[in-house]
Amino acid sequence: MSGSILDGAGRGDILPRRKRRIFLWLLLGGLIVLWFGAFVPPILAKNGFHSAARVGYWLYRPICHEKGYRSFFLFGAQRVYPLALAGASVGMNYERVLESGEPIYRAAGEFYGDDRFGYKAALCQRDLAIIGGMAIFTAGFLIFRRRIRPIPFWIWIFCGCAPMAIDGGSQFLPAFWTAQERLRESTWELRVLTGLIFGVSTAWLALSYLEKKDGLCQ
Known part of the structure; x- marks a missing residue:
């Protein structure tokens, strides 16, 4: 037992892991403050x-x-x-x-x-949803991190980023064939939905990557 306690690798892992867990709590706290602060x-x-x-x-x-x-x-x-x-x-x-x-x-x-x-x-509707989604996933990651599997990068691109990019980007398209200045304006429901998906998927990608790379919060 003493050998394992005094082992350099064993001792070297304790503080970094604690610091990583503290980082997660600080991240969650910061997101909550940012959300409610709005x-x-x-x-x-x-x-x-x-x-x-x-x-x-x-x-x-x-x-x-x-x-x-x-x-x-x-x-x-x-x-x-x-x-x-x-x-x-x-x-x-x-x-x-x-x-x-x-x-x-x-x-x-x-x-x-x-x-x-x-x-x-x-904060606008979409930003509130993004920050809220990141906070929700971070809280879930702290509790269920051992059960959460990493999200592939391509899923983040197509399922996390693409819906928000399409919904937000299409608002800037001009309507050449009508009298309207712009083609469309999104609704608050779509902004919240796409922002929430982006926030959750971004936190999922980032935290699962850190977990895989550095053993975050083990």
Whole structure:
């Protein structure tokens, strides 16, 4: 027993494995903070702390476009205000929210809400789904890591990336044969679904690779 304890390889494995487990917990904690943190600015704005809310939106701006018509709203008449192009069955579309005459694609990132329409989350619908999916898989990996098999890279490309790329990328295609400026606008359901799949599959690919390469969390 003493020989195995004093063995260099055995001793050398203990701390790295503990550090890897700590890394996983830190990753999960960071994802949870990032996800819930996106709802802090609308809560601050609702309670009158508009300057603090603007700081919160500004902090999230580098990682998200924060366009209102692709975001969830809190404390307002509706949870979502999609563009009319999306064809969603909602009471008000985003064009009605921004009746100022300002170019809607530019103004959508600056408008964070008001008491009538509510206040948007600091992350868009798809980003919330991506981060949520990564957090869900990371939590599952901590519990069931020995039962989780690695995901092939091609599955990640075709099942994880492709749906989101098609759904998101097609929104930028011009509609040459119609009077519309763009071909289509996605719905919040598709953004959440494709974002969730991408988040789960990305965490699955990365963590299973680390598990295979370095014995993560064994």
